[in-house]
Amino acid sequence: MIPQNNRLWWERDDLGYKDGQLFxxxxxxxxxxxxxxxxxxxxxxxxxxxxxxxxxxxxxxxDAYKIYYAIKANRFAPxxxxxxxxxxxxxxxxxxxxxxxxxxxxxxxxxISYTAHAMTxxxxxxxxxxxxxxxxxxxxxxxxxxxxxxxxxxxxxxxxPAMGIGYRDNETLRYSGxxxxxxxxxxxxxxxxxxxxxxxxxxxxxxxxxxGCGYLNNQLSILNEIxxxxxxxxxxxxxxxxxxxxxxxxxxxxxxxxxLDLDAWAAVIKSHFGDKGLTICVEPGDYIxxxxxxxxxxxxxVEKKRxxxxxxxxxxxxxxxEPSFYGLPCEPVVLEQKTDKMKPVTVVGNINxxxxxxxxxxPMPDQITEGDPLVFIxxxxxxxxxxxxxxxxxxxxxxxxx
Amino acid sequence: MIPQNNRLWWERDDLGYKDGQLFxxxxxxxxxxxxxxxxxxxxxxxxxxxxxxxxxxxxxxxDAYKIYYAIKANRFAPxxxxxxxxxxxxxxxxxxxxxxxxxxxxxxxxxISYTAHAMTxxxxxxxxxxxxxxxxxxxxxxxxxxxxxxxxxxxxxxxxPAMGIGYRDNETLRYSGxxxxxxxxxxxxxxxxxxxxxxxxxxxxxxxxxxGCGYLNNQLSILNEIxxxxxxxxxxxxxxxxxxxxxxxxxxxxxxxxxLDLDAWAAVIKSHFGDKGLTICVEPGDYIxxxxxxxxxxxxxVEKKRxxxxxxxxxxxxxxxEPSFYGLPCEPVVLEQKTDKMKPVTVVGNINxxxxxxxxxxPMPDQITEGDPLVFIxxxxxxxxxxxxxxxxxxxxxxxxx
Numbered sequence: 001m002i003p004q005n006n007r008l009w010w011e012r013d014d015l016g017y018k019d020g021q022l023f024x025x026x027x028x029x030x031x032x033x034x035x036x037x038x039x040x041x042x043x044x045x046x047x048x049x050x051x052x053x054x055x056x057x058x059x060x061x062x063d064a065y066k067i068y069y070a071i072k073a074n075r076f077a078p079x080x081x082x083x084x085x086x087x088x089x090x091x092x093x094x095x096x097x098x099x100x101x102x103x104x105x106x107x108x109x110x111x112i113s114y115t116a117h118a119m120t121x122x123x124x125x126x127x128x129x130x131x132x133x134x135x136x137x138x139x140x141x142x143x144x145x146x147x148x149x150x151x152x153x154x155x156x157x158x159x160x161p162a163m164g165i166g167y168r169d170n171e172t173l174r175y176s177g178x179x180x181x182x183x184x185x186x187x188x189x190x191x192x193x194x195x196x197x198x199x200x201x202x203x204x205x206x207x208x209x210x211x212g213c214g215y216l217n218n219q220l221s222i223l224n225e226i227x228x229x230x231x232x233x234x235x236x237x238x239x240x241x242x243x244x245x246x247x248x249x250x251x252x253x254x255x256x257x258x259x260l261d262l263d264a265w266a267a268v269i270k271s272h273f274g275d276k277g278l279t280i281c282v283e284p285g286d287y288i289x290x291x292x293x294x295x296x297x298x299x300x301x302v303e304k305k306r307x308x309x310x311x312x313x314x315x316x317x318x319x320x321x322e323p324s325f326y327g328l329p330c331e332p333v334v335l336e337q338k339t340d341k342m343k344p345v346t347v348v349g350n351i352n353x354x355x356x357x358x359x360x361x362x363p364m365p366d367q368i369t370e371g372d373p374l375v376f377i378x379x380x381x382x383x384x385x386x387x388x389x390x391x392x393x394x395x396x397x398x399x400x401x402x
Numbered sequence: 403m404i405p406q407n408n409r410l411w412w413e414r415d416d417l418g419y420k421d422g423q424l425f426x427x428x429x430x431x432x433x434x435x436x437x438x439x440x441x442x443x444x445x446x447x448x449x450x451x452x453x454x455x456x457x458x459x460x461x462x463x464x465d466a467y468k469i470y471y472a473i474k475a476n477r478f479a480p481x482x483x484x485x486x487x488x489x490x491x492x493x494x495x496x497x498x499x500x501x502x503x504x505x506x507x508x509x510x511x512x513x514i515s516y517t518a519h520a521m522t523x524x525x526x527x528x529x530x531x532x533x534x535x536x537x538x539x540x541x542x543x544x545x546x547x548x549x550x551x552x553x554x555x556x557x558x559x560x561x562x563p564a565m566g567i568g569y570r571d572n573e574t575l576r577y578s579g580x581x582x583x584x585x586x587x588x589x590x591x592x593x594x595x596x597x598x599x600x601x602x603x604x605x606x607x608x609x610x611x612x613x614g615c616g617y618l619n620n621q622l623s624i625l626n627e628i629x630x631x632x633x634x635x636x637x638x639x640x641x642x643x644x645x646x647x648x649x650x651x652x653x654x655x656x657x658x659x660x661x662l663d664l665d666a667w668a669a670v671i672k673s674h675f676g677d678k679g680l681t682i683c684v685e686p687g688d689y690i691x692x693x694x695x696x697x698x699x700x701x702x703x704v705e706k707k708r709x710x711x712x713x714x715x716x717x718x719x720x721x722x723x724e725p726s727f728y729g730l731p732c733e734p735v736v737l738e739q740k741t742d743k744m745k746p747v748t749v750v751g752n753i754n755x756x757x758x759x760x761x762x763x764x765p766m767p768d769q770i771t772e773g774d775p776l777v778f779i780x781x782x783x784x785x786x787x788x789x790x791x792x793x794x795x796x797x798x799x800x801x802x803x804x
Contacts, residue, residue: 072754072792072793072794075794094754094793095752095793095794095795097794097795097797098793101794115754116752116754117703117750117752117753117754117758118702118703118714118715118716118718118750118752119702119752120700120702120716121702139703139705139707139714140705141702141703141704141705141714141772142703160707162708180707180708180709180710180748181707181756182707182712182714182748182750182756182758183754183756184707185707186708188707188708188709189706189707189708298522300520300521300522300543301519301520301521301541301544302543303541303542303543304591305541305562305582305583305584305587305588305590305591306564306582306588306590306591307582307590308582310584312519312520312541312543312584313520314520314522316520318788321790325727346582346584348519348520348584349519349520350497350518350519350520350521351519352474352496352517352518352519352585354583354585356519357584370543370547385791385792386720386790386792387790387791388723388788388789388790389787389789390474390787391474391496391497391500392474392477392497392499392500392503393497393499395499
């Protein structure tokens with residue numbers, strides 16, 4: 001936590017301190033946890049709307065575009081219904097259960113885009129029966145088998161431009177690159193994909209690609225190169241209507257990260273596809289929800305072990321896997337600013353695994369005591385949606401703030 | 403899969419091919435999946451019993467011992483009731499929900515050992531109210547706070563000998579070592595721990611330590627050094643009755659691993675604590691259940707991408723996290739041996755993440771086709787118990803074979 005202009009790096013109008021008290025989405029976090037036990041997730045409807053609005057503003061420099069929210073990032077039903085009911089955007093789906101869930105939360109089929117890997121025949125039958133759902137096929141096998149269940153259906157082809165992009169060039173967050181991945185159809189098999197689609201009377205109107213996760217301004221030049229490489233594919237599709245860039249737009253995770261400049265991002269897209277009469281589709285997940293959520297835990301242990309000061313809380317990596325496994329921190333912040341004096345601490349969870357560390361050797365105010373709540377920011381995406389009941393410590397509440 | 407004496411490395415009497423058909427726990431796997439959809443976990447009661455029996459045989463060279471099964475490895479209720487009902491061993495627990503679950507499956511309080519980190523006050527009250535549960539306190543804070551809720555309770559102290567052990571010396575699987583971890587009380591704070599216990603009228607009768615995960619024969623010399631280091635702690639406890647070595651006993655994960663020689667393991671323990679009138683406690687989890695379970699999935703995609711042959715199945719890392727995140731493979735094996743001809747393939751799951759790879763560049767029979775079941779061995783531990791519903795692909799069945 002490094003103050004910048006009297007504000008910490010993560011503070012913003014709807015998240016920060018007022019008179020030393022933490023506020024989120026217009027509400028005092030102390031008040032919020034008066035109603036619910038910890039561990040508790042809180043999601044800000046206002047922030048979700050603002051993030052989507054920012055995308056709309058940037059993309060409006062294009063002739064036509066669609067935004068599909070990738071619900072795998074956070075599928076909490078009230079969040080989905082809020083997005084749908086306020087007409088903020090459509091939904092990006094990756095499994096039959098997600099499709100039924102999005103429908104159950106109010107989304108129309110025509111507002112849904114579906115991109116999955118290793119699809120079963122049952123899954124393909126479901127998509128054959130629901131032609132209004134935009135379907136992107138990411139393998140020859142999918143195209144061939146879909147053709148057994150329907151014809152004249154419009155489809156997209158997910159391609160793999162063999163180039164990757166990811167947060168700080170993190171390998172685990174790249175979905176394509178030098179190494180051949182399971183995702184999408186490569187140049188080597190693309191002609192066969194088009195032929196298979198034609199043979200099976202499927203109409204290719206979309207080229208889809210998703211090449212990584214969590215990219216920020218530093219990676220925009222890579223995005224430019226990736227878009228450059230996709231023309232090889234788009235040029236081959238006669239009746240192309242849509243180009244779907246997938247998701248991957250990142251948010252800052254610490255003081256060293258700068259926000260993604262959406263206008264610059266949209267300009268890169270426009271420079272490639274601005275004059276072709278195409279509709280550009282994007283599928284952001286984290287960008288919409290990650291900084292719209294906080295996780296509130298409670299400190300139960302403050303203790304020195306050897307020379308290290310530990311802070312133990314009542315929730316672990318099973319509630320938010322990204323800090324331990326992906327190197328994407330959920331920075332812990334205090335509810336009440338009592339002191340400017342900081343000291344390095346190691347914040348750990350209650351799971352019996354050595355990996356269960358929230359933050360290692362991290363400066364925190366030195367007055368944290370047992371019983372204090374501790375707030376973890378950036379917990380709105382890929383936290384509860386990937387949660388497990390490991391050690392049976394998976395009981396949490398989720399709460400949407402409107 | 404490298405055949406050894408006409409058998410593959412993982413084959414054994416209750417898991418292997420008969421006339422080219424895969425059998426598990428005396429049953430044809432083809433028959434097993436006739437009743438249930440995939441993804442399906444099957445657990446072998448016989449194998450669980452055999453693994454525990456092997457531990458009993460080895461430990462019988464000690465004067466007195468107790469085995470507690472670490473249920474966090476697999477808490478499927480039928481498995482727990484089977485273990486309890488057949489008097490195979492006690493249960494090791496790490497959370498209030500696990501404690502209630504073990505009780506609900508039939509375990510008596512006196513058969514349960516409880517070791518957790520970052521315990522809440524509610525958790526400590528529960529343990530204060532149930533003094534027959536053996537409780538190991540792993541921090542000063544726990545001892546101090548427990549003392550507020552009870553007195554004259556017997557407790558163990560989890561210590562940290564500052565030495566670690568783990569599968570192939572894998573850092574992520576070591577629970578202690580040079581770096582100070584959250585687990586246990588170090589030498590530097592141990593005198594204070596004893597003093598706190600005495601002040602709070604708590605009776606220390608157990609020293610507990612757990613220093614890593616998945617160790618095999620190659621690591622027995624490290625175990626010896628660790629036990630050597632624990633005397634510093636045990637010598638200081640006047641009324642010591644129990645020494646609890648935790649778990650960490652490993653199973654082979656590929657052809658290069660040798661089984662842990664339990665007699666050699668027990669001999670190491672005996673050499674340290676054989677003549678002290680102590681009861682030795684152990685808390686194996688993986689050792690009991692990991693090779694007692696298989697996960698059956700179905701191949702839906704067989705396809706070359708660029709030059710790589712991919713096999714896509716209807717389940718991913720959300721069902722078994724260890725292959726992707728811990729480097730502990732669940733090796734895929736075929737149901738039916740149709741050919742000796744092998745080719746390298748990459749087996750991938752149906753989760754939209756680049757990490758979702760079961761096995762990369764791995765030799766498999768070259769006649770695998772779409773629709774074939776594929777069996778993943780070593781799926782009995784830390785698979786379903788850590789499962790998530792990521793991408794809403796978490797629907798599985800679990801089945802105990804008796």
